[in-house]
Amino acid sequence: MNDTDASDADLEGILRAQGPNYEDTSLALIYKHVSHKSRTHVSTNEPLPVSLLVYAIHAILEPRLMFQQIPRLLDLLAQVELIRRKTMQQATSALVWQKWYLQRPIAEQDDVVLLTESEASKLRGMTRKTEDQSSQTIYRGIIDAYVRLHIKYLWATPTEAHLLPLYLRTYFPALFPVDAETSPPLFYKILSKEDREEHDKTVRHCIEFMSTAKDWEEAQLASKAEIDVDDYEDAAFQALTDDYIKHRSPEYMMKPVSLYLKKVKSRVESLVSIFS
Numbered sequence: 001m002n003d004t005d006a007s008d009a010d011l012e013g014i015l016r017a018q019g020p021n022y023e024d025t026s027l028a029l030i031y032k033h034v035s036h037k038s039r040t041h042v043s044t045n046e047p048l049p050v051s052l053l054v055y056a057i058h059a060i061l062e063p064r065l066m067f068q069q070i071p072r073l074l075d076l077l078a079q080v081e082l083i084r085r086k087t088m089q090q091a092t093s094a095l096v097w098q099k100w101y102l103q104r105p106i107a108e109q110d111d112v113v114l115l116t117e118s119e120a121s122k123l124r125g126m127t128r129k130t131e132d133q134s135s136q137t138i139y140r141g142i143i144d145a146y147v148r149l150h151i152k153y154l155w156a157t158p159t160e161a162h163l164l165p166l167y168l169r170t171y172f173p174a175l176f177p178v179d180a181e182t183s184p185p186l187f188y189k190i191l192s193k194e195d196r197e198e199h200d201k202t203v204r205h206c207i208e209f210m211s212t213a214k215d216w217e218e219a220q221l222a223s224k225a226e227i228d229v230d231d232y233e234d235a236a237f238q239a240l241t242d243d244y245i246k247h248r249s250p251e252y253m254m255k256p257v258s259l260y261l262k263k264v265k266s267r268v269e270s271l272v273s274i275f276s
Helices: 008-018 026-041 050-061 067-102 117-126 129-156 161-171 193-221 229-233 235-244 250-275
Strands: none
Touching: 050 067, 050 250, 067 117, 067 129, 067 250, 117 250, 129 161, 129 193, 129 235, 129 250, 193 235, 229 235
């Protein structure tokens, strides 16, 4: 079976049947399909269903984080964030039209289905500035954490270290000359001005980590020919990485990721229930 053999309807059926059982073999089909579609449709106006994105994200995170898939994870999270923003825009637009029609003469409202007070209240809750800022803050923190984790993984994994220059250029394009062959990742493309300021902090923290890690490696190489993977379990190296990824371990990050996905999925479902 290839990546496109399963229809969206088939996959939605699988999701409903599996519930939260992310380890089921059916998940392999879901993840392959989502990976294929997200690569080919990310620039279209038809985003993937949020339920598929959520399952694909959990497939990377559980039962243990697949470090090699962090770039895909960041891409999937950015797609969820785009859906969140679109949901906010649609809810705001609906409230604007509701207000406009309520101000029109009764005769002009005959053919218009207005929101109930309960529905309007739901939309007002979704579009509160504090709600938007909260979700945005959680999302920024998640992106920061997984960029840091991936840089640390590449640095401390000899078999993957050759990929570090590529991902430094990918994650931090502002530090490098424009390269027509290297396109910034989706999460970077959708950064707001405020997001970019926060991302600059991530850049600085990663540079500080690599500088400190370089000093540690040079100290190690003063007494041995090469550094083995086991050497990265050294207490001194672990201490500097603990500071670098404090409150950002894969285990710790499960809570904010789950909270963020739950919030977005809930908003989408509320919007669908009102307008379907």
